[in-house]
Amino acid sequence: MPRAASLALPALPAPAQWVALILAAGLAGQLFSAAHVPAALFLGPMLVAIGFGVAGASIRLPKALFQLGQGTVGVMIAHAMSLSVLLMVLQDWHIMLLGTLLTVSLSAVVGLVLVRYAGIPSHTAAWGTSPGAASVMVAMSEDHGADPRVVATMQYVRVVLVVMVGALVSHWLGASVGGAQLQASASQAQGLNLTDIALSLAVIGAGVWLGSRLPAGVLLVPLLLGTALQLSGVLQIALPGWLVAFGYGAIGCYVGLRFDRPTVLYVWRHLPMMLLASLLLIALCALSAWLIAVWLDKDYLSVYLATSPGGLDAMAIIAIDTHADVGFVLAMQTLRLFGVILTGSFLARQVIRWSGRP
Template sequence: MQTFLAGLASPSRILLWLALIVCAGGVGQLLHRLAVPAGLFLGPMLVAIAFGVSGAQLRVHRHVFRLSQGCVGLMVAHSVTWTVLASLAQSWHVMLLATALTVLLSALVGLGTVRYGGISATTAAWGTAPGAASAMVSMAEENGADARVVATMQYVRVVCVVMIGALVSHLLGATSGAGVAASTGASLPGPQVGQLLLSLGVVVLGVALGTKLPAGALLVPLVLGAVLQLSGLLLITLPAWLLACAYGAIGCYIGLRFDRPTVRYVWRRLPSMIAGAVVLIILCAGCAWLLARATGSDFLSMYLATSPGGLDAMAIIAVETHADVGLVLAMQTLRLFGVIVTGAYCARQIIRFTRA
């Protein structure tokens, strides 16, 4: 600890941290203003990669990473309302089938990525899992995968999903605002000191309780926040600047772990990552079409509900295109839990099949 504090307090170290914070924040805000998907995460991650490759030797503490995940989990909990639960109760069988199909298709794409993309089985298993990207990165790291490559695969898919989702919405004649692509920029109700402190307390408590669980730093605050919100005991309040800091901390935590060999590895395999993401999106769109025909739902709502992107991104597109927001949030939330619960098992099966 003394060595860590001594290194942190050195003048050169302080200057490096200040430079990283300023550059990461500036680039993140710029990408967010330009409506780049996951800009508040991607900007800091790209800046941190540059620092890591240049030999800065900075590291974001794991506790900061976990607390940031807790903030993301609480943000997702804000979307869990009685309307979403009612939609889930009415169409639970359809949503369960769609979740199972999406997980199965992601496993098949993972196998293809290993076979044709030259990516290791462990990394491909977590990189193609259609869940919350930060949760998949955390679980990948806990299971021995390369979190840096997993993060790249996850957020390459997030970008592809949001871009294609906006394009599909446009082609189907739905109206959408300029901010559709700003997936990580959604902030929760304005800061009220009491509720803000309670929200932060839920984050800290959830992260502490979730230490021993897979993706517990994200999942436990999500569950706690949803229960307290539904019971009326908590109005989840996370100001935009706090969410921006959380995404920035996650981006820097991942980006600073890149070095030159890792960047070369990712660059050579970037086409296969994009191809895998597009194939998964097309397969999920095919399932959405079949489910929409079978249930009588509109295709756009079912497409957004089954799309393998982030819950927040799909929620924004659903709201701005007047799709069935309850269906989208319910199915995306169910899949989030499904992937977190079954992620380790699916990863083991992909590894077993590729070795066989």
């Protein structure tokens, strides 16, 4: 046997494949972070894992690790649920509810367009266009029978477009978008208390165990449990950088390793329609933001970032850099995230029913 063939990925023993995957995924995540790529710790490992899957790797990430990744993301969201955010929601609940309903409804319309004209299965199209945190939607789509590979592609194509368009809109409106805040997140390890870290890990473990038999429970139960404990003062959620990297990396590798050559060809054929659908959703949300801004007599940039169908983290970073109303942006994005998590399965069923294509 030629030496090159003996070193081919499928021929390597499983431990060697795991070592190669972990090293390559970690390196890709760090390179993407250094380049300020949105969701770098998810995208880097996912792209590496796709390469491994297409190359014929025999390893698969255990679902238990995937679930722990979901639980970590849930506790990360709980970290953002401060009392000031909840008070903002209570104060302007009717406006935020309207904005949330508009964005979610528009995403369902775009999902129908993809089903009708791109031939993407309705369940996958519904989750792929859902305007929640991308990694959350990918994780939930797996629990509800959609194809997480295609959902991940649709979600992260939109994330990149939303960030690019958000930067352009900020520039056109006279704000400057910088990169100083791109590394700021709940995962900062400076000054973390070991007791809080241990309690946060316990919340993740207990939440995943309690929610393992509920639809999307491994995400929702840690989210709700972490939020309740943090707001009650029992703990301050503390997530070190390695844990955040594990959460995103586990979800990314689980999804990426399931890609094979037929799946890549399928995604490539539908990529133009995915791009058009993402731009359509961004444009419709921008129009609804203009209507809400006029109605409230509020600055357009803050409302645009609050209603934009991008991730909560990315929109909060842009809001900080452009001196927009960060509280308003974070509150509406958080409310929408909860709304999508709680109604995602229902909306997916409606897209299936309206499209007439199970």
